[in-house]
Amino acid sequence: MKFSTNLVLGASALALMTALPAFAQEEGSDSTRKLSTVTVTGSFIQGTPEDAALPVDVLTAADLKLEGQPSITELIRNLGPSSGVDGQTNQFASNGLEGTSNVNLRGLGPARTLVLINGHRQTYHPYSIGEQAQLFVDTNNIPSVAIGRIEVLKDGAAALYGSDAIAGVVNFITNRDLDGFEVGGSFTTFEGTDGDYDLSAAYGLQGQNFSWVTSVGYNKRSEVGLTEKDWAILPYDENPVGGWSTLSNPGYYVPIGPAGTPIQGATNDSGCEGVGGLVVAGTCRFQFTNFDNLVEEEERYQIFSEYNRNLSNGAELHLEALYASSDVPTWKTSPSYPPQALLNQFVPASAPGFQQYVADNPGAFPATSVGALFIGRSFGWGGFPGTGGAQEGYRKSETYRLSGSYIGDFDNGVHYDAALSYSATESERSTNDTYITGLTSALRGFGVCTDPNTGFDPATGTVPYAAGYAGALIPGAGGCEYYNPFSNAIPANAVTGTANPNYVAGLENSATLADWITDPSLTIANTDLLVFDGVFSGESNVQAAGGAVGWAAGVQVRRESYKVDPSALTDLDLTPGPGGTGPYSFLAGTTRADEDQTIFAIFGELQVPLYDTLNVQVAVRYEDYGGDIGSTFDPKIAAKWDVTDNFALRGSAQTSFKGPTLNQLGGVGTSLQFISAASAFKAVDTFGNPDLKPESAFSFNLGGIYEMGNFFASLDYYNFDFSDPVIVEEQANIVNAAVAALATATTDDDAILARITFNDPMAPTASTISRVRTNVTNGPDIKTSGLDLRLQNSWELSNNAEFAVGADATYIIEYDVDPYFVEGLAIGGGDYVGQFNRGNFTRSMPQWKANLFANYGLGDHNFRAVMRHIDSYKDERAAAARGGVGEKIDSQTTFDLYYSLQSEAFGGFDFGLSVVNVTDEDPPFAAFDLNYDPYTHNPFGRTFKISVTKRFGGSGN
Numbered sequence: 029m030k031f032s033t034n035l036v037l038g039a040s041a042l043a044l045m046t047a048l049p050a051f052a053q054e055e056g057s058d059s060t061r062k063l064s065t066v067t068v069t070g071s072f073i074q075g076t077p078e079d080a081a082l083p084v085d086v087l088t089a090a091d092l093k094l095e096g097q098p099s100i101t102e103l104i105r106n107l108g109p110s111s112g113v114d115g116q117t118n119q120f121a122s123n124g125l126e127g128t129s130n131v132n133l134r135g136l137g138p139a140r141t142l143v144l145i146n147g148h149r150q151t152y153h154p155y156s157i158g159e160q161a162q163l164f165v166d167t168n169n170i171p172s173v174a175i176g177r178i179e180v181l182k183d184g185a186a187a188l189y190g191s192d193a194i195a196g197v198v199n200f201i202t203n204r205d206l207d208g209f210e211v212g213g214s215f216t217t218f219e220g221t222d223g224d225y226d227l228s229a230a231y232g233l234q235g236q237n238f239s240w241v242t243s244v245g246y247n248k249r250s251e252v253g254l255t256e257k258d259w260a261i262l263p264y265d266e267n268p269v270g271g272w273s274t275l276s277n278p279g280y281y282v283p284i285g286p287a288g289t290p291i292q293g294a295t296n297d298s299g300c301e302g303v304g305g306l307v308v309a310g311t312c313r314f315q316f317t318n319f320d321n322l323v324e325e326e327e328r329y330q331i332f333s334e335y336n337r338n339l340s341n342g343a344e345l346h347l348e349a350l351y352a353s354s355d356v357p358t359w360k361t362s363p364s365y366p367p368q369a370l371l372n373q374f375v376p377a378s379a380p381g382f383q384q385y386v387a388d389n390p391g392a393f394p395a396t397s398v399g400a401l402f403i404g405r406s407f408g409w410g411g412f413p414g415t416g417g418a419q420e421g422y423r424k425s426e427t428y429r430l431s432g433s434y435i436g437d438f439d440n441g442v443h444y445d446a447a448l449s450y451s452a453t454e455s456e457r458s459t460n461d462t463y464i465t466g467l468t469s470a471l472r473g474f475g476v477c478t479d480p481n482t483g484f485d486p487a488t489g490t491v492p493y494a495a496g497y498a499g500a501l502i503p504g505a506g507g508c509e510y511y512n513p514f515s516n517a518i519p520a521n522a523v524t525g526t527a528n529p530n531y532v533a534g535l536e537n538s539a540t541l542a543d544w545i546t547d548p549s550l551t552i553a554n555t556d557l558l559v560f561d562g563v564f565s566g567e568s569n570v571q572a573a574g575g576a577v578g579w580a581a582g583v584q585v586r587r588e589s590y591k592v593d594p595s596a597l598t599d600l601d602l603t604p605g606p607g608g609t610g611p612y613s614f615l616a617g618t619t620r621a622d623e624d625q626t627i628f629a630i631f632g633e634l635q636v637p638l639y640d641t642l643n644v645q646v647a648v649r650y651e652d653y654g655g656d657i658g659s660t661f662d663p664k665i666a667a668k669w670d671v672t673d674n675f676a677l678r679g680s681a682q683t684s685f686k687g688p689t690l691n692q693l694g695g696v697g698t699s700l701q702f703i704s705a706a707s708a709f710k711a712v713d714t715f716g717n718p719d720l721k722p723e724s725a726f727s728f729n730l731g732g733i734y735e736m737g738n739f740f741a742s743l744d745y746y747n748f749d750f751s752d753p754v755i756v757e758e759q760a761n762i763v764n765a766a767v768a769a770l771a772t773a774t775t776d777d778d779a780i781l782a783r784i785t786f787n788d789p790m791a792p793t794a795s796t797i798s799r800v801r802t803n804v805t806n807g808p809d810i811k812t813s814g815l816d817l818r819l820q821n822s823w824e825l826s827n828n829a830e831f832a833v834g835a836d837a838t839y840i841i842e843y844d845v846d847p848y849f850v851e852g853l854a855i856g857g858g859d860y861v862g863q864f865n866r867g868n869f870t871r872s873m874p875q876w877k878a879n880l881f882a883n884y885g886l887g888d889h890n891f892r893a894v895m896r897h898i899d900s901y902k903d904e905r906a907a908a909a910r911g912g913v914g915e916k917i918d919s920q921t922t923f924d925l926y927y928s929l930q931s932e933a934f935g936g937f938d939f940g941l942s943v944v945n946v947t948d949e950d951p952p953f954a955a956f957d958l959n960y961d962p963y964t965h966n967p968f969g970r971t972f973k974i975s976v977t978k979r980f981g982g983s984g985n
Contacts, residue, residue: 069147069179069199071645072188072563072580073635074443082645082666082680083729083744083816088177089203094883094892096926096942096973097214100167101129105966106879106896108816108838109182109196111135112871112963114157114164119320119361120700120709120957124155124457126324126423127354130164133182133195134748134812135843135873138164140686140723142185142193145170145200146334146348148431148561151451154553154590156691158699160869161714161756161804163555163590163689166453167200169352169427171245171330173212173228176203182746182816184727186684187647187664190584190629194684194725194750202348204336206232206241212938212977218968220256221323224249226975242333251358252323255523257967259950260959261317264306268911271317271957274707275366276305278312278515279404283397284374291394294403298389299515299530303409304523314408316362317957318523319418322967324360329353343436350429350451360418363407363522364462364546365614365700368711368798369607370787372468373402373513379473380504381512381535388516388530402471402513406462406545406613407537411522414539421548425455433561442566452556458548461612464605466545469493470511473503476544481597481611509541549615550595559586565633574637581632589624590690600696607785609713609799616698616713616799623690628652641670645680653687657722660685674736681728688720688754692804701759702957704909705767705794712759717804725750731816738823744816755807755869759800760909761855767794779851807869808846808857815839830885837878843870864903864917864954864961866910872963874899874919892926898964903955914955920965922949936979944971 070082092098098106101115115129130138130153139162143150152163178200185193209231216224225248232241254260262270278297285291300312307313334348367373375382376399386392393400411417433447466480472493478484478501483491488499504510516532563582570577596602600610600617610617631649638644645666652659664682671677691697694716703710731744766784769777770792785799786792820834840861845868847857856868862875880895900919903910922945929939948970951960960967 069144069181069197070183070185070188071635072445072582072633073565073578083182083746085180085182086177087180089175092172092175093928093930093938093940094890094926095894095924096928096940096944097172097975100170100172102966103178104129104131104167105964107180108836108877108879109133109180111840111873112865114138114963116323116962116967120702124423124459125153125157126359127168127326127328127356127425128153128166129168131167131198132871133180133198134746134814135840135871136195136748136750136810136812137162137753137871139689140192140194142189142197143167143200144189144197145350145429146202146346146431147199148447148449149451149557149559149586150429151427151453151557151588152555152689153425154453154455154555154592155457156689156697158697161692161697161716161754163691166354166425166427167198168328168354169330169350170200171228171243171332171352172226173230173245174202174241174243174330174332175200176205177201182744183680183729184664184682184684184725184748186651186662186686187649187682188631188633190649190651191627191686194686194723194727195748202241202243202332202334203232204239204241204334205234206230207234208232208936209980210936210977212975214940214973214975216971216973218971221252221968222250238335238337240333240335243331245328245330247326247328249323249326251321251325251360253360254317254320254322254958257322257950257969259953260322260967261315262959264308264313264315267913267953267955267959269702269909269955269957270911270959271315271320272306272313273316273366273405273709274311274313275403275405276300276312276314277364277405277408277410277513278303278305278518279402279513280311281375281393281400281402283393283400285394285396286398290401291396295392297515298392299518299528302530303515303518303528304521304526305409312404314405316408319360319362319411321360322958324356325358327355327357339436341436343434346433346435348429348431350427352427354423354425356423359421359423359459361421361459363410363412363417363419364405366405366708366710367462367464367467367613368609368785368787369464369613370401370403370796370798372464372606373404373471374468375399375402375471375513376473378503379471379510379512381510381514381517384516384532384535385514404513406467406511406513407542409521409523410518410528412546413537413542417522419460419546421457421459423455423457425453427451427453440566442564445561445563445565447559447561449559449561450556452554454552454554456550456552458550459615460546460548461615462546463611464607464613465611467511467613470509470541470545471513473508473510474501475509475511475541477501477506477508480544480547481603509538511541511545512537547597548595549598549610549612549617551598551618552593554591554593555589557586557588559584572637572639574640574643577637578635579633582630584629584631585626587624587626588690590621591623592618592621592695594618594620609711614700614711616696616711618697619695621691621695623693625653625655625690627654627687643668647682651685653722656719657687660722660724674734676733677731678733679728679730682726684725684727686723688722688804692716692720692754693718701800702909703763703797703800704760704906705763706797707795710797710799712800712802714756714802714804720754720804721752721806723750723752723754723806739821740819742816742818745813746816747813748811750810750812752806753808753810754804756804757802757850758855758868759802760867760905762802762850763797763800765850765853766797770794780853783851808848810843810845812843813841815841828887830883832883833881835878835880837876839876840873843873845870860904862899862901864901864905866903866956867905872901872961874901874964888929888931890926890928890930892928894924894926895921896924897921900952905955910955914953917954917961918952920949920952922966923947934978935981938975938977938979940973940975942971942973942975944973945969
């Protein structure tokens with residue numbers, strides 16, 4: 029096998045392999061990141077710090093204080109190895125994930141970084157990333173106040189930790205040593221916000237043979253509209269894809285004759301510009317981003333408590349519990365979405381809005397018109413009736429975690445660690461959309477008085493506008509209302525408040541009608557995870573030249589489940605809707621899911637001190653998913669060679685494995701994506717695949733470390749060879765292939781055309797694409813490699829002062845992706861480094877990122893300056909897909925300043941002041957709806973933060 033061959037080759041090069049050391053702050057110093065090799069992530073063997081042979085970075089709570097105690101989202105974004113992460117509002121790509129955050133090491137995808145809490149697994153967030161169908165651990169559930177340190181293993185680790193650790197491991201380790209009580213708070217503000225608040229409290233009790241630490245966090249983020257930033261809402265000529273849609277309200281119309289067929293070409297609503305629209309190529313354009321937020325209102329609660337007790341037999345009992353609640357109560361979005369079916373949107377000539385429009389615009393429609401087909405969305409420039417602006421939904425979730433371990437030593441010196449962990453998350457999200465049938469009824473005057481889902485008259489159980497209707501309902505009378513799609517229904521521009529000169533009082537759509545025609549697509553999704561870990565370790569009787577051989581062996585059993593419970597209207601089995609995709613104009617329904625799987629694993633590890641200066645780690649793991657996914661055997665080898673007292677080489681090579689997650693094996697999800705051929709956002713339906721193969725990877729790490737006095741330097745080279753990654757097919761390539769097929773009209777193209785739904789199946793064109801089908805599939809092989817660099821030097825000065833400077837940088841050498849096939853057509857491929865990657869299944873990938881810092885500590889005071897640089901990258905899409913703008917996304921350099929005071933006066937008092945992005949740099953322009961890249965750049969501008977913590981003495985004071 030290729031991986032086995034690569035592993036042998038990697039092992040033979042161990043003399044050259046190296047890895048970065050573990051970084052941790054020395055005890056008693058808060059002013060610089062001094063270095064030690066104390067770490068636990070990456071090995072199960074109880075050993076000395078010198079045994080570490082893996083690339084682990086450690087950030088302590090004291091480190092984070094030096095940089096203003098950033099949120100976990102910003103901390104992860106600033107990590108050099110992390111590329112393309114969620115964490116900011118981004119409904120145009122990571123649909124429905126507002127309020128969450130994740131880690132994406134090496135750009136391989138958030139699902140391929142294993143996130144641990146105190147060395148043990150945590151359940152996934154139950155909603156996947158829209159364009160990748162990847163489940164991930166929501167790092168926002170972890171209260172910052174509880175974190176003692178964060179360990180980042182930048183290396184494949186499946187041999188020890190199992191699936192999900194293809195790209196590495198992030199281990200959040202809580203502080204069990206707090207003694208006493210502390211309360212703290214911070215306030216963060218930038219232009220356009222009412223401010224963000226963080227409150228925390230922690231209590232620690234350190235007894236003679238026990239400790240108990242409980243931490244509570246509260247976070248409140250204020251809503252910030254995109255209109256608050258002058259770069260976020262741009263004119264059409266500066267960014268045609270910056271939220272501009274060809275499906276507007278007001279829209280345009282196709283006159284229909286007595287035979288039920290068009291009798292004239294499309295005509296634009298003459299009142300488009302009067303309500304704020306822009307006419308481009310005869311079509312009214314609507315900029316929906318005026319109604320969207322840069323930051324959603326968020327409220328989050330977190331509680332973490334742990335109890336540790338040393339028992340009389342020398343064993344230690346550890347218990348922990350976590351509860352986290354996240355609420356986005358008023359998620360803002362466009363007043364309505366573009367409809368995916370347009371042939372039902374017929375407005376009869378008898379409608380009052382139609383008659384008024386004809387009176388005000390003589391000759392707009394032929395005299396023989398019996399009505400017109402309305403091409404547009406239900407609500408646009410006039411906002412959503414009742415709210416006067418955006419439509420609102422919500423997202424909320426609750427997470428629970430219980431974990432316990434029993435740790436000790438047998439009389440023969442063998443160490444044991446048995447742990448049982450359970451975690452569960454329930455999430456709920458609600459997004460409003462317009463009924464297909466309800467709009468059809470309301471256009472004909474039967475709004476409010478009929479069933480919006482079926483169109484039935486409740487008295488007769490028949491459809492009033494169908495032939496032969498014999499009920500009593502009268503269009504527009506007796507409680508029935510007309511929906512008016514014309515500009516004369518709009519009182520004013522909902523964004524600017526400017527009155528519409530074409531408005532006619534009495535023709536507006538009522539809030540009652542708007543509520544009737546619109547309902548939420550609602551789902552509740554659940555995941556849970558139960559894990560048993562049992563590990564034995566110790567020193568063997570085998571002696572190598574450098575000492576006794578250490579060993580570890582263990583077993584892991586984990587059971588995971590995934591459930592989706594849609595509302596009746598969202599459940600395709602209950603409500604297929606008129607077209608089989610559900611009752612709504614844009615959002616597709618889904619199916620119920622209730623899946624689970626149990627995974628078994630055994631593993632072993634050896635630490636072999638071949639010589640005093642050469643230590644080798646060998647690990648193997650067998651993991652069995654059962655069923656069609658099957659099993660895997662993954663080995664790992666790592667070594668550290670102290671060449672001199674100041675210089676060391678170390679490195680690793682391993683294979684990794686990841687089975688498909690339960691959500692990827694079935695069901696259907698819908699995301700909102702820009703379809704360039706149609707010049708509008710359309711629904712992209714992603715279907716699960718029960719025939720998925722597992723992912724696998726071979727990776728190795730090599731480099732060197734030099735330390736002399738207070739100077740430290742390290743250079744690390746990483747390399748990943750990734751096979752069969754589970755991806756979502758790229759809709760852009762499917763659409764482009766389908767458009768080309770329309771031009772050739774050959775039977776060989778039927779399969780690719782079947783992936784597209786057109787508004788008029790009898791006359792399909794690129795501009796009438798309404799939906800696109802993509803599948804979850806095994807994608808192309810990926811090869812990526814790069815360099816991590818760290819430098820630091822510190823000087824002890826007089827007067828109890830200390831000065832340090834340092835730098836860290838990550839440079840991606842390559843991210844080569846092979847072509848793959850969809851319905852027999854070759855798709856994509858190439859080197860994705862230095863690209864925006866909006867047209868493929870990966871994320872933004874600047875070639876390099878770097879942070880430089882200078883730190884000055886004087887007694888209780890500390891001053892720190894950080895320069896952060898992100899390289900420029902290109903938008904690889906064709907000019908038409910990005911509106912002819914934004915071929916290059918510029919580099920960005922920002923400067924941050926931090927001051928902190930840690931004083932024992934008044935019993936213990938900490939104060940922090942931060943100014944992030946001192947020069948108030950805007951994020952670089954990107955041809956995207958938000959006008960910047962939310963995966964990469966901080967959009968807030970100059971940001972001020974003030975924090976205060978008061979400590980109260982504990983048992984030791």
